[in-house]
Amino acid sequence: xxFHEILGYLAAFFTTAxxxxxxxKTWKTKSTEGLSLTMxxxxxxxxxxxxxxxxxxxxxxxxxxxxxxxxxxLALIVMKLKYK
Amino acid sequence: xxFHEILGYLAAFFTTAxxxxxxxKTWKTKSTEGLSLTMxxxxxxxxxxxxxxxxxxxxxxxxxxxxxxxxxxLALIVMKLKYK
Numbered sequence: 001x002x003f004h005e006i007l008g009y010l011a012a013f014f015t016t017a018x019x020x021x022x023x024x025k026t027w028k029t030k031s032t033e034g035l036s037l038t039m040x041x042x043x044x045x046x047x048x049x050x051x052x053x054x055x056x057x058x059x060x061x062x063x064x065x066x067x068x069x070x071x072x073x074l075a076l077i078v079m080k081l082k083y084k
Numbered sequence: 085x086x087f088h089e090i091l092g093y094l095a096a097f098f099t100t101a102x103x104x105x106x107x108x109k110t111w112k113t114k115s116t117e118g119l120s121l122t123m124x125x126x127x128x129x130x131x132x133x134x135x136x137x138x139x140x141x142x143x144x145x146x147x148x149x150x151x152x153x154x155x156x157x158l159a160l161i162v163m164k165l166k167y168k
Contacts, residue, residue: 003140004136004137004140004141007137007140008133008137010130010133011130011131011134011137012130013130014129014130014131014133015127015130015131017130018123018124018127018130019127021120021123034118039105040102042101043099043102043103045098046096046098046099046100046101046102047095047099049092049094050092050095050099052088053088053092053095053145056087057088057143061137
């Protein structure tokens with residue numbers, strides 16, 4: 001594996017890892033008061049764009065990171081709508 | 085500009101835009117109680133990796149998005165340390 005690929009996977013790991021505790025905390029507490037629905041909708045739209053961009057670039061780290069983050073963001077949006 | 089480039093810039097715009105209100109709110113209220121320092125340090129590390137990965141791929145959207153998000157995340161880390 002080349003250096004820039006390792007870097008890409010590290011990037012994917014770190015940014016995804018920093019996002020997951022929010023999902024876990026929200027799922028555990030069912031409290032979504034601190035979450036802004038608008039911001040998460042904008043964020044999710046961006047993630048979907050990154051995902052398609054990653055497929056175009058044929059970049060596995062981008063595809064992987066944005067698939068996991070996209071599913072997580074969608075889960076937060078669903079919880080926000082469900083537990084309000 | 086090709087389709088995938090437009091998509092990259094849209095992605096950069098949306099994910100950056102969804103992050104900026106947090107920076108503005110924290111700067112305005114000086115309240116950093118809800119922010120996890122560990123998570124922002126992990127996130128910032130990931131952003132730096134994405135930035136270098138973007139330079140390797142020569143992808144302007146990745147470079148642009150992660151420069152702005154990196155500076156914003158660093159600003160939040162500084163505020164977290166300053167206003168605790």
